[in-house]
Amino acid sequence: MKKKLWMIFGPLVVAAIVLLGLLFSPFKINRINKTTERQAATSLSPNVLKGEAIKKAALSHKEYVPFFGSSEFSRFDVTHPSVLATKYDRNYQPFLMGAPGTQSLTHYFQMQSINKELTNRKAIVVISPQWFVKKGTDPKAFSFYFSTLQAANFLLTQKGTYTEQVAAKRLLSMPSGHANDQVASALQRVADGKKITKFDRFYLKNLYHMARQEDRLFSSIRLSNNDEKVEKQAKDLPAKDDSKAIEKEAIRQGKEDTTNNDFGIKNDFYKRRLSKKINKFKNFEKDFNYTESPEFADFQMVLNQFAEDHTNVMFIIPPVNEKWAKYTGLSQSMLDGFSMKIKYQLQSQGFNNIVDLSQDGAKPYFMQDTIHLGWTGWLDVDKHIQPFIKDKQPKPNYKMDNKFYSHKWQFLNPDDLSSYK
């Protein structure tokens, strides 16, 4: 009988021991090396956002500057910040955190694992007006970048702030918040303003440990590699870091790449995504509104985190391709309203490094496609980023206000800003 039992359960027992050994061993089995960090800085892979090992390792070096954003990062133009920093001997390298579908809520939770690294540091945030839709972040997109590790980390590092309470509530409104029943019940306690139980803590610690080990083991294996794209673009840049010469090259490439349409949109994007349905887009966006959205509250969570970490942040508000906006009927006054509202939220709390490009949507080769910065657009951004990072900046003085979590603020019409208190 013993032999038979061993035949049945032996492989199971061995597999379990190996697995537990891997997951619970106190050693860092897989060290994150320089090459991985370098690759991760431009990979835009979800596992970078979901995990913490790679982010922490890379940001432990001062030269990496965290860039928070979304889909614009995946447009590796010749003037893309990562390309410029690679080509020229800049004293910084962007660590890109953002991909199609990442919005404020994703950033709030993914920041939790790098609070230490963000403390007293500079960071860049590219705000997309397109995040601020009426329904807020898409639960499916959110879940794509959300991980058990983030949840466990968030719950284990509670300080009892109002922001945490709001965040827990928000997470519970997403299916991701209910993926694990134990986590859900702990989140509920936080949302109710209570401390998590001893058992919660015990459970979450083990969960965190396991998820962290998994992240260490596997995250670096599944990184996408954009190094080649970056290198290829870097080759086209002039040898000297001279903005006039770079602009010339940017315009040359912009001209060359936007020949099949009148919108100044990159050829292959136009051909692939727009040309077939071009008639459908006529006036399609005339009712789009980015001024009333739960995203404003999610964004406030991110701001609060920056304030807590004393991070000095520069915010970039990109424009929309004006020719395209005219064609689709997207309202410029609505976009202006958005800029006004978001700037109010930023400035009234002491976030004063704002690069508002919302009026530049008609500049030649500024946009690569409909909403994403392109050749001269990125260069313009660079002119602001470079001195901000290079030069010593005065310490920011943030005065956070929880009124920006209110429903009233989320759905406030920008016309009523002057009377908002």
Place this chain on the structure above:
Amino acid sequence: MDTKETVLSILQDLTGTDVSDAMDDNLFDSGLLDSMGTVQLLLQLQGQLGIDVPVSEFERTEWDTPNKIIAKAESMK
């Protein structure tokens, strides 16, 4: 007519085949009997032999060959 003959003639009626040369063949696997045929079989057994088989008593594996059906019918008589 004894039970065996009666059962065989019922089966012949139902399946359209003479099953007397394949007494241990599975009638369900060969597609000769299905749920419908089963109910007809039960009704015929009731009508011709006076055996009352409730539907819940019907466990397929106990009724799947001509021999088994005959044995069942005889046991319930």
Place this chain on the structure above:
Amino acid sequence: MVSLTPYENPSYFLMLFVALLPIVIGLLAGRKFHWYETLVSFFFLLMTFGGPKWHQGLALIGYLVFEMILVTLYDRYRKQKNDTWVFVLAVLLAIAPLVVVKMTPLLAHGGNAIIGFLGISYLTFKAVQTVMELRDGTLKDYNPWFFLQFMAFFPSISSGPIDRYRRFRNDYEKVPDRDKYLGMLQKGVHYIFLGFVYKFMLSYFFGTFLLPRFEKTAMATPGLSWALVGVTYIYSMYLFFDFAGYSLFAVGTSYFMGIETPMNFKKPFLAHNIKEFWNRWHITLSFWFRDFIYMRLVFFFMKKKVFKSPKTTANVTYILNMGLMGFWHGLTWYYILYGFIHGFALVANDWWIAVKKKHPGRIPHNKFTEAFAIFMTFNFVCFTFLIFSGFLDKLLFAR
């Protein structure tokens, strides 16, 4: 308070393993400790229906007590008398809670009934079946306490497989001999690990990874699209691997407890026709419908001579049977349509078999026609699953 969805995460399996260990050792030593099994069952029910889901737990307890009293009263009555109306009343009362739960979202605009809990539809099958067997007189030694054990058997409580009272009792009381039990353990481990592959790899790949992408594209292109074709097949794969994976867990766990809960799936996509498909897909459900709805209806119709020909009887009953199954899934147009389509498919299937019988040798039969039949059946089934998925409802009526 802890709360876990059955078979969802590693901690559940770990707890399962620890809890089952004494049962395994006992069975290897040739003994069963029913009190311990009851304790384990209670513990896992508490895990599933406790904590934040306590209201479901209360609903479950209320439901079990209600059904137990009902069936016990019917058993008492049946020992004295056997009126049809009392039987009908007992069945109606037994399904009443389920009907309320299924009707509530329709009447309360998507709200859920407070008497609902995960698995109520599966438990209803077990209760109704017990009443029917009492009526037939095939179940003579009904025992209320055992009835509760049967109903609340935790491995299969939330989504089946649907066992039968008498079959379950035989396994429950018997201690399998050592060789047989070792074989069951081997199978149990195999089933659970196959379940891991199904549920956590394949179902995840199809359902969580692929499906949302295709659904998104399909939603963006109204009407027919290649993405919709993709949704059809991907959803079908997801449905199979998810449900079959779950069933494997339930069956594997029961095997550890010395109970041979019947299998729910047998390579359904290799069926040659729709009838065979229903002998391979969600087997315990389709057999339940066959034994307790279809056969009984046919029996009734034939005895009362409602229809002239047996063929008409069969056809009408197919449609009633499958239609009812559609209703059981839920009161939405797509579940109901799904049921009726399968009802008509069974009619067409019988018709074709009759045609083939009538013209023996005229219709070719070889490996290619068989492959073709499997291919046709598979595609038909996937199409009906698309309806079942409710995705068309979103595609056609959302906005």
